[in-house]
Amino acid sequence: MxxxxxxxxxxxxxxxxxxxxxxxxxxxxxxxxxxxxxxxxxxxxxxxxxxxxxxxxxxxxxxxxxxxxxxxxxxxxxxxxxxxxxxxxxxxxxxxSHAQAKIPPFTKTLSREVTSDDSSIVTSALIKSGQLSLSIENHTDLEAQLLIRCPDLLHQGEGQTASRFLLPRESVELNYPLEGYELQPEGEEIPQSISVNLRAELPGSGEELRDFDQNDSVTASVEISELVFSEVTGRPKPTPVEFEPQTEILDLPEGLEQMHLTSAELYLTIYNDADFPADLQLHLSGDNGKEFDISGRIEAKTLPHQARKTTIVKGEQELADFLNPFPDEVTVQGQAIFNPDYEGGHISQEHGIYGEIEIRSPLSFAILDTAEMEMDIEEVDGEWEEADRLKRGEVTAEIENHLPVGAQVTIYIGEVGSDTIYTHPSTITIGPLRLSAAEVDEFGLATGCSQNSFQESLTRQQLRIFDNDLLYVAKRIVLFPTEAQGGVSIQSDDYLKIEATAELSVELGGED
Structure with a gap:
């Protein structure tokens, strides 16, 4: 006793x-x-x-x-x-403490609660992955029939049930995948919990005497792994979603590194396919050492099956420092805090938030220092006479500038098609030829054009380049600083036109 x-x-x-x-x-x-x-x-x-x-x-x-x-x-x-x-x-x-007796049939009922430490309130949720684990020990010399029931976990509308036969002194580990189950916790108090009820029926020993100890019992422990939901109805807590850093290259024409944009605008367009709004916080960092932050409320969708569009615009004054000097690369990172107002609604794995960042500029800029650009090298294919029969040669270039900035043009004719054309000893260099800026109106738009021409005779040594069946022509353009810090604007019909011709004289039987 x-x-x-x-x-x-x-x-x-x-x-x-x-x-x-x-x-x-x-x-x-x-x-x-x-x-x-x-x-x-x-x-x-x-x-x-x-x-x-x-x-x-x-x-x-x-x-x-x-x-x-x-x-x-x-x-x-x-x-x-x-x-x-x-x-x-x-x-x-x-x-x-210990007995030997005829044990009558009896039933032991166990109830376990698995409590969530989350402040979200779930009305119903479809489980994508997760597992219910039970550790059950029969500390008796009797067989036991175990019935397991989870009223908060539904499958095809019915609470999850399972049964298991236990031998005397048997211990088992039971794992039940919960994929496809619906979670419906009872009540909306925080913290919410999931109930697991166990009923152990022991048939007794009949007329047989059995040893029985005070510690003899049927015990159980319950665990539920982290649950991943494919859809949830309820009131989720404000949840931050991190955006992985993403780096984008900003492609500017070569040579315009000194360009100072004066009318750029940044458009951030976000599409939200969820019932919950989100507070967006983005951080932009450029390889020019400048940083820029964007924040704003992304509204929840209001129409079924249609994401809601939110556009945040940042203007010239806000972007002026970040874009000057103009960065080659911009890295974007940040987060969106879903359901910041802790409201109720529905969300599924099909819902999401996505968007794009666009920097728009009408190519309105100020050039603070000389900007040099090298245009694509072009091939010129022709059947030239033998160089020793060429008596004279002359190159003529005509240039027309319809840009609101001053420019300087140099033309290179060579036998190599790489960047070495600019320094190769056989290359013929024409220019540089300088042009003044076109006349502009009060808005900095070109209203006319400036012109210039160039003519240069070729030496006999230079004429030898025409021994090649294939020649290459390169152009180097220099844009000069604008007079006003406010800059000028380039329109779609502005241009810089370059025309160059070579006139050769061939000696035939002692005559030109």
Whole structure:
């Protein structure tokens, strides 16, 4: 016995007093005395006495007896019925540390709650991945039929159920994939929890005696892995979504590194396909050492199956410092905080937020320093006369400038098609030829054009380049700084026109 008492009651109806009385509790199975009670001063006639014995630490069997030992000084007895009355009873609460008994059928019910530490409130959610894990131990010598039920996890509209037969002293680990299940927690209090109910039915031992220990029981522990949902209805907590850094190359015409944009605008267009708004925070960093931050509210969609478009525009004054000098690369990173106002709605894995950043400029700029550009090298294919028969040669170039900036043009004719054409000793260099800027109106737009021409005779050494069947022509253009910091604007019909011709004289029979 772990704890408990046995109560003894004795009443004297012997017709004489007892000057001594001892009560002994004996286990009838092995005649062991479990305890002794001595009634102090004995027990007078027609008097009673009650007492108790602790059973803690004692081993008892199914049947016990009370042995009474006493002494009476004697006395006169008249006619009548004389006896000692005894009553034995157990306390209402008995704890057994170990027993051997016929165990009746019984049922043990366990309830476990898996509590979420998230402040989101889920009304219903479709599970994409996750697992329910149970560790169950049968610490008895009896078989057990286990029934598992999760009322908050639904499959085809019914709560998740499973059953398992356990052998005596068997321990099992059970794992149930939850993909495709619907989660419907009861209530919207925070924190929310998922209930798992277990019912263990033990059939008992029948007429067979079985050992039974106070620690014998059926125990269970429950875990639910991190759940990933494909769609959720409820009130998600404000959730940040990080954007991985992305670097984009800004492609400017070569030679315009010194260009200072004066009318650029940045357009950030975001499409939100979710029922929840988002607070956007973007950070742009250029390889020019400049940084620029963009923030704003991305509104939730209002029409089904149609993402909502939000456009954030940053103008010239805000971009002036970031784009000057103009960066070759810009890295964009940041985050969007979904449902910043902690509202209810629906979201699925098909929903998302996406967008684009565009820098627009009408090519309105100021050139702070000379800008040099090298145009594509062109091939010129022709059947030339042998160089030793060429007597004279002359190259003529005509240039027309319809740009609102001054320019200088140099033409190179060579036998190599790479960048070495500019320095190769056989290359013919024409120019440089300088042109003034076209006249402009009050808005910095070209209204006319400036012209210039160039003519140069070729030496006999230079004429030898025409021994080649294939020649290459390169052009180097220099744009001069604009006069005003406010800059000028280039239109789609502005141009710089270059025309060059070579006129050769061939000696035929002593005549040109």
């Amino acid at each position: 772990e704890a408990g008492k046995i109560y003894l009651f004795v009443s004297n109806h012997l017709g004489v007093d007892l000057d001594s009385l001892t009560l002994k509790l004996m286990d009838d199975y092995d005649s062991q005395i479990l305890g002794t009670i001595e009634v102090a001063g004995g027990l007078a006639n027609n008097q009673s006495h009650d007492d108790s014995l602790s059973l803690a630490g004692k081993t008892i069997h199914n049947q016990c007896s009370v042995i009474l030992e006493g002494h009476s000084p004697g006395g006169e007895l008249g006619p009548g019925e004389y006896y000692l009355e005894t009553t034995v009873s157990f306390s209402d609460s008995l704890s057994v």
